[in-house]
Amino acid sequence: MLKRLSQCIREYRKDTLLSPLFVSLEVIMEVLIPYLMSKIIDNGIDRGDMDYILRLGGVLVACALLSLLFGAFSGHFAANASSGFARNVRHDLYYAVQDFGFENIDRFSTSGLVTRLTTDVTNLQNAFQMIVRICVRAPVMLVFSLFMAFRVNSRLAMVFLAAAPVLVAGLAAIIHFAFPNFQKMFDCYDRLNSVVQENVTAMRVVKAYVREPRETDKFRHASGEIFRYSKAAERILAFNAPLMQLCMYGCMLGLSWFGAKTIVSGEMLTGQLMTMFTYTMQILMSLMMISMIFVMLTMSRASAERVVEVLQEKSRIVNRPQPLSEVPDGSITFDHVDFSYSDDAEQKCLDNICLTIRQGETVGIIGGTGSAKSTLVQLIPRLYDVSGGSVKVGGHDVREYDLETLRGEVAMVLQKNVLFSGSVKENLRWGDADASDEALVNACRQAQADGFVREFPDGYDTMIDQGGTNVSGGQRQRLCIARALLKKPKILILDDSTSAVDTKTDAMIRRAFGEELPDTTKLIIAQRISSVEHADKVIVMDNGRVSGFGTPAEMLETNHIYQEVYHSQVKGGEPDAR
Ligand SMILES: Nc1ncnc2c1ncn2[C@@H]1O[C@H](COP(=O)(O)OP(=O)(O)OP(=O)(O)O)[C@@H](O)[C@H]1O
Ligand SMILES: [Mg+2]
Known part of the structure; x- marks a missing residue:
């Protein structure tokens, strides 16, 4: 399935590769900034060394600007790559449908094909953009922040190790309960589409048979189902933010508690503690992003399957090699x-x-x-x-x-x-x-x-x-x-x-x-x-x-x-x- 979809990248391969590269550079800059901050505080401000402050401050601004620039580049390439990819998928789908024989057309409903050409392709486009940006950003951020945090103070960094399992378990539970609802919701979308499609194309018949109330009911039912499942899913997803905050503030509390002691005993400097706070945020954020990526990608898998189903559908009615190019008579x-x-x-x-x-x-x-x-x-x-x-x-x-x-x-x-x-x-x-x-x-x-x-x-x-x-x-x-x-x-x-x-x-x-x-x-x-x-x-x-x-x-x-x-x-x- 992935192989067939990756064939749709074609002329956008360069953009597809450049976007993750620039994302990585952006993240590295972002991770460096707190580190430089700690240096400025501990070595510059504490000692009143203005020269040092200006020098490192300059580097810090440069890092910030570079991060902005890399971010903009990666956004540009990701947008190019994902829109181009979606265009190619749509193109291939359309051509595949044009090549269908009557037997293939019998297998797919019109509304199914239209949903595949529109909603499903949009889902894939979003997923693709996520793959080339966030899928790279989150793990790189996680690894680098962890690395830096351990460098700053390995003992304090243990606090993360305590918080991580709580977050991971919480997120896993959320996904586990929310996901089936999402899946059901997508099935309902299909039904809604087919109700709308059938109804609009056969509007005259609906009116002639005074079926409007029945058809409205059908629509209300399909749309009500979507509402129900999406409400259930969102209700579970709403736990995401409190869980995140629990872990974040828990970490901060732990860091402050242990950090204060280490600062008093002279093992660590104030600036370093501040840096640790920033890394806490970055690490937990990337963990959450990873979990979200997981949800989104699994959701778009359904779309990918539906698209590939059409792309791989082969018409049995094809020319044989060296076909005859003239019909002699009409017998x-x-x-x-x-x-x-x-x-x-x-x-x-x-x-x-x-x-x-x-x-x-x-x-x-x-x-x-x-x-x-x-x-x-x-x-x-x-x-x-x-x-x-x-x-x-x-x-x-x-x-x-x-x-x-x-x-x-x-x-x-x-x-x-x-x-x-x-x-x-x-x-x-x-x-x-x-x-x-x-x-x-x-x-x-x-x-x-x-x-x-x-x-x-x-x-x-x-x-x-x-x-x-x-x-x-x-x-x-x-x-x-x-x-x-x-x-x-x-x-x-x-x-x-x-x-x-x-x-x-x-x-x-x-x-x-x-x-x-x-x-x-x-x-x-x-x-x-x-x-x-x-x-x-x-x-x-x-x-x-x-x-x-x-x-x-x-x-x-x-x-x-x-x-x-x-x-x-x-x-x-x-x-x-x-
Ligand atoms: N696309 C299709 N897929 C599956 N079965 C079909 C399909 N089209 C027709 N059939 C079935 O094949 C049989 C013959 O259908 P066909 O359309 O050839 O009949 P017909 O003689 O043209 O009828 P009519 O006079 O109503 O046009 C019917 O039993 C029908 O249900
Ligand atoms: Mg007939």
């Missing part, structure tokens, strides 16, 4: 294809599918909800890999192609299609970045989108909101079809893409396909029989198997599922308009 073959979404799934989602579709054919796919229609077509642009058998496009296994080439030739309008924020034109150019305005209009005409786009106040420059919420469902579907057409694909797949379009427009879109894209293989998943009855062939899916494959007329004669759908839609009700 499709399913050769004994098995598929399931997870490795341990007992039931196969697709079971022994064998199909051959010739280039230029229009193939309708029909079947009940959950019969794996979407699953079947998702294998063609290799959104998922088969579990068994093979899918061939243009005579070659899809795994032999370069992914970009394959997906460039297979345009798929997903069932859950989305538009992105930006103008209509920008959205359409996802299909072809260099498309001319004419080509855009032409594609929209074929998708029957030109008419309504022109009626928008700004025509093709109308801005689409995030997710395409400011156009109607049917308009969105038609824009998505136009976007797919702009790719000029060899295979065009429409997954229930005209469900929100009236039957007349649906028929016009299909007619345009027939006229304008004669060589493109067209796969049309539909619920309406009218959408598939003029196709060259129909695939009838039933629970992950092909129940029938042939011309619509053959299916009407032989396939009982097709017959059922046909009669319920055509004979039973009003015949659909063509």
Whole structure:
């Protein structure tokens, strides 16, 4: 885990190394200052040696200035290193997510990914800054102060040894009791995030179902839990300050008690005792800092694990060496294809599918909800890999192609299609970045989108909101079809893409396909029989198997599922308009 994260330091290695170096120098200066003070008091003031006072005073000021300077440097480098590190982590995370296949996306929730990219990275950044500064500062300070204290008066320094176990035991107890609360608090943050995320993205549904009170309750519950755990943790942490003060004043008391005696007996000088007081502070402070570091680092470990989980997630869908960079034609073959979404799934989602579709054919796919229609077509642009058998496009296994080439030739309008924020034109150019305005209009005409786009106040420059919420469902579907057409694909797949379009427009879109894209293989998943009855062939899916494959007329004669759908839609009700 640490190895993967340290790879994110990259160009900030210099800053990462310089910061601890300057911190150490800063601490050494800080530790020297009390020592010089004691010298000034004992050798200068007591003896009235002005020259000595000025000389050492000068050194002392210089030390103070140097300490300030080193501190500023280390702060500068630490800030650089930690922000740079966070930037690289965020960068790597984003790229990792971009490389995810559909199977990887299934594993992580959107809110989980967003939390990882934001809160978790910020936690890591803070932890990193702490590592390069405080993690160095506290131990160096501890060691040097102890060393100096023993140098000044080793017997008096024993007082620390008595106080240290009390402090360490106290801090350990605090951490032990506070830490589980912190951990629970972080889990609650995840829940809160997912509540907020779900709610905001699905605000319209929440309102439509008047679920606001329920959703508010859910939020209140999640936020209440965070409050409870953070209160419990903070309540325990509050013991930190009194414990620290107990130890500090205890030490001072001990030092004064024993120190006074040694001063009276002439073993030690006043200045030295004063120095010991300062070292007491420094030693106990660094002990406390170490304990805090421990808490903070353990807390950020959860964040680190979550980030690394994404960074190490490997997409199984990658190019093989020397992939094919051209798709010869738009024929499709399913050769004994098995598929399931997870490795341990007992039931196969697709079971022994064998199909051959010739280039230029229009193939309708029909079947009940959950019969794996979407699953079947998702294998063609290799959104998922088969579990068994093979899918061939243009005579070659899809795994032999370069992914970009394959997906460039297979345009798929997903069932859950989305538009992105930006103008209509920008959205359409996802299909072809260099498309001319004419080509855009032409594609929209074929998708029957030109008419309504022109009626928008700004025509093709109308801005689409995030997710395409400011156009109607049917308009969105038609824009998505136009976007797919702009790719000029060899295979065009429409997954229930005209469900929100009236039957007349649906028929016009299909007619345009027939006229304008004669060589493109067209796969049309539909619920309406009218959408598939003029196709060259129909695939009838039933629970992950092909129940029938042939011309619509053959299916009407032989396939009982097709017959059922046909009669319920055509004979039973009003015949659909063509
Ligand atoms: N991402 C996924 N992870 C796990 N299981 C899935 C996933 N997507 C679909 N499934 C399951 O696979 C089966 C087939 O789903 P699929 O989406 O292919 O059906 P469909 O025929 O397209 O249905 P619909 O007509 O409702 O779109 C269903 O049982 C579904 O629960
Ligand atoms: Mg589907």
